[in-house]
Amino acid sequence: MLDIKWIRENPEALDKALEIRGALPLAAKVVELDEKRRSVLQKLQDMQSRRNSASKEIGAAMGRKDLELAEKLKAEVADLKTTMPAVEDEERIVSAELNDLLAGIPNIPLEDVPVGEDxxxxxxxxxxxxxxxxxxxxxxxxxxxxxxxxxxxxxxxxxxxxxxxxxxxxxxxxxxxxxxxxxxxxxxxxxxxxxxxxxxxxxxxxxxxxxxxxxxxxxxxxxxxxxxxxxxxxxxxxxxxxxxxxxxxxxxxxxxxxxxxxxxxxxxxxxxxxxxxxxxxxxxxxxxxxxxxxxxxxxxxxxxxxxxxxxxxxxxxxxxxxxxxxxxxxxxxxxxxxxxxxxxxxxxxxxxxxxxxxxxxxxxxxxxxxxxxxxxxxxxxxxxxxxxxxxxxxxxxxxxxxxxxxxxxxxxxxxxxxxxxxxxxxx
CATH class of the missing domain: 3.30.930.10 (Bira Bifunctional Protein; Domain 2)
Known part of the structure; x- marks a missing residue:
C-alpha cells in the first residue's frame, strides 16, 4: 500500500506511475476522499472537544447556581451525543472507501524499470x-x-x-x-x-x-x-x-x-x-x-x-x-x-x-x-x-x-x- 501523505504531495507522480503500469489515473479520487475523510475527522474531533468542554462548563454553572445555563449546556451535550454517531458512521464509510481504493493501487516502479505494456x-x-x-x-x-x-x-x-x-x-x-x-x-x-x-x-x-x-x-x-x-x-x-x-x-x-x-x-x-x-x-x-x-x-x-x-x-x-x-x-x-x-x-x-x-x-x-x-x-x-x-x-x-x-x-x-x-x- 502506498503512503497517503506521498500521494497528497505527489499526485502527478502517482498518475504517471499508474499510466506506465497500464492503469487509469486515480490521484484525484484518492485526494478527494482523503480530504473528505480528514474534514469529517476534524468535525468529529471538534464535536468531541465541544462535548468535553461543555460537560465541564455544566459543573461550573451548577457551582454558580446558574441553572438556566446548566440546562442549556445539558441540551447541547445531549444534541452532540445524538448527532455524533451519524458523523462517526460517515467517517467509517469514507475511511473504508479510501482504504479500499488504496488497497487496489499497484506499487510505484523504480526509475530504471523499462517502460512498456507487457x-x-x-x-x-x-x-x-x-x-x-x-x-x-x-x-x-x-x-x-x-x-x-x-x-x-x-x-x-x-x-x-x-x-x-x-x-x-x-x-x-x-x-x-x-x-x-x-x-x-x-x-x-x-x-x-x-x-x-x-x-x-x-x-x-x-x-x-x-x-x-x-x-x-x-x-x-x-x-x-x-x-x-x-x-x-x-x-x-x-x-x-x-x-x-x-x-x-x-x-x-x-x-x-x-x-x-x-x-x-x-x-x-x-x-x-x-x-x-x-x-x-x-x-x-x-x-x-x-x-x-x-x-x-x-x-x-x-x-x-x-x-x-x-x-x-x-x-x-x-x-x-x-x-x-x-x-x-x-x-x-x-x-x-x-x-x-x-x-x-x-x-x-x-x-x-x-x-x-x-x-x-x-x-x-x-x-x-x-x-x-x-x-x-x-x-x-x-x-x-x-x-x-x-x-x-x-x-x-x-x-x-x-x-x-x-x-x-x-x-x-x-x-x-x-x-x-x-x-x-x-x-
Whole structure:
C-alpha cells in the first residue's frame, strides 16, 4: 500500500506511475476522499472537544447556581451525543472507501524499470551458459517423460482434472532431488533460514503481500475461509507482520520448499500440455526483509542466489528486467530468469525476483527501530523463486536428453539421486 501523505504531495507522480503500469489515473479520487475523510475527522474531533468542554462548563454553572445555563449546556451535550454517531458512521464509510481504493493501487516502479505494456517490452540484461547442441531432434518434456514411463498425465487428469501430473520412479525422485538441492544451497551457501510454513492462510496474510483483494480469482479457497498459498512468499513475508524489529537484526532471510496452488484463472488454452502451468507445483522460495537503504543491493544478491541454482545445474538462461506493464502488483522492480527449453525452442520463466520497497510492509504494519530515532520505519521486503522445481525438472529433462531417449542426471543432483547418473525407461 502506498503512503497517503506521498500521494497528497505527489499526485502527478502517482498518475504517471499508474499510466506506465497500464492503469487509469486515480490521484484525484484518492485526494478527494482523503480530504473528505480528514474534514469529517476534524468535525468529529471538534464535536468531541465541544462535548468535553461543555460537560465541564455544566459543573461550573451548577457551582454558580446558574441553572438556566446548566440546562442549556445539558441540551447541547445531549444534541452532540445524538448527532455524533451519524458523523462517526460517515467517517467509517469514507475511511473504508479510501482504504479500499488504496488497497487496489499497484506499487510505484523504480526509475530504471523499462517502460512498456507487457512482456514484449522486457529488456534482456545478460545471457549465461550455452544452449545444448543436439545432433538429433529435441523433444518436449512430456514426450520424454511419457516415453520413459515417469510422467502420467492421463491418470492425474482422471483423479484431479486438467493441469495436474503424476510423477513416478526416477522422475518423482528427480523432483525431490531438485527441491532438496535448492533448499540446501540457499541455507548452507546463501545464508537463508529454512522455514516450514503453513500452506493455508487467512485473508490478512494474503492482503499483506498484495494478492487480496484484487487477485482472489487466482487463488484456491477452502470451505473454512482459508486460502491455499499461491507461493511461500505469503507465509514467509508475514513472519514479520505487525512486528517492530531492531535495525541491527536486519536483514532477515527466509527460504522454504513448499507446494503452491494456483487456479490459473485467465490461462485457458495456454500451456495445456505437460507440466509448465500446473494448479499444484513445488517451489523453493526466498524472502528478504531489509532496511530501506539495503533493499536494492539485496535484489541483486537474491537474483544471484537464484542464478546459482541454474549455473550448478548447467542450464543456459537469460536475465530479463521486466517492463512496467509486466511487473507484479507489489513489485517496484523485477528480474525474471528465463531458462532455455530446447523442446520448445524458447526461453521460459523459471524464477522471478522482486523488490517491493515498503509497499507490503505498510499493508502488514511491519517496521524496524533505528537507535536514537523516535519514529519507527517500515521495513523493505523482497521475494524470489529459488527456483520453481517443476520447471527446473522440465529444463533438466529437455536439456539433458540423450539420443537413445534417456536423460543424464546433472552432477550436482547425483548425490540426491543415490548416485544415479541416468534416467532410462522404467520397467
Amino acid at each position: 512482456e514484449d517490452d522486457n529488456v534482456e540484461i545478460r545471457q549465461v551458459g550455452q544452449k545444448p547442441g543436439f545432433n538429433f531432434p529435441a523433444k518436449e518434456h512430456f514426450e520424454i517423460g511419457e516415453a520413459l514411463g515417469g510422467m502420467d498425465f492421463e491418470r492425474a487428469s482422471h483423479m484431479s482434472g486438467a493441469r495436474f501430473t503424476v510423477l513416478t520412479g526416477a522422475f518423482a525422485r528427480l523432483e525431490r532431488a531438485l527441491g532438496q538441492f535448492m533448499i540446501d544451497m540457499h541455507v548452507q551457501e546463501h545464508g537463508y533460514l529454512e522455514v516450514s510454513p503453513p500452506l493455508l492462510v487467512r485473508d490478512n496474510a494474503l492482503f499483506g503481500t498484495g494478492q487480496l483483494p484484487k487477485f482472489s480469482e487466482d487463488l484456491f479457497k477452502t470451505s473454512e475461509d482459508r486460502w491455499m498459498i499461491p507461493t511461500a512468499e505469503v507465509p514467509l513475508t508475514n513472519l514479520v507482520s505487525g512486528e517492530i524489529l531492531p535495525a541491527e537484526k536486519l536483514p532477515l532471510r527466509y527460504t522454504a520448499l513448499t507446494y503452491c496452488f494456483r487456479s490459473e484463472a485467465g490461462s485457458a488454452g495456454r500451456d495445456t500440455r505437460g507440466m509448465l502451468r500446473q494448479h499444484q507445483f513445488l517451489k523453493c522460495e526466498m524472502v528478504s526483509v531489509t532496511d530501506a537503504e539495503s533493499s536494492l543491493d539485496e535484489l541483486e544478491r537474491m537474483t544471484s542466489a537464484a542464478e546459482d541454482v541454474l549455473k550448478r545445474l548447467g542450464l543456459h538462461y537469460r536475465v530479463m528486467a521486466l517492463s512496467s506493464g509486466d511487473m507484479g502488483f507489489s513489485a517496484r522492480k523485477t528480474y525474471d530468469l528465463e531458462v532455455w527449453l530446447p523442446g520448445q525452442n524458447t526461453y521460459r520463466e523459471i524464477s522471478s525476483c522482486s523488490v517491493c520497497g515498503d509497499f507490503q510492509a505498510r499493508r502488514m504494519n511491519a517496521r524496524y527501530r533505528v537507535k536514537d530515532e523516535k519514529q519507527n520505519r517500515f521495513v523493505h521486503t523482497l521475494n524470489g523463486s529459488g527456483v520453481a522445481v517443476g520447471r527446473a525438472l522440465i529444463a533438466v529433462v529437455e536439456n539433458y536428453l540423450n539420443e537413445d531417449g534417456s536423460v543424464t542426471i546433472p552432477e550436482a543432483l547425483r548425490p540426491y539421486m543415490g548416485g544415479m547418473t541416468k534416467i532410462e525407461p522404467q520397467g
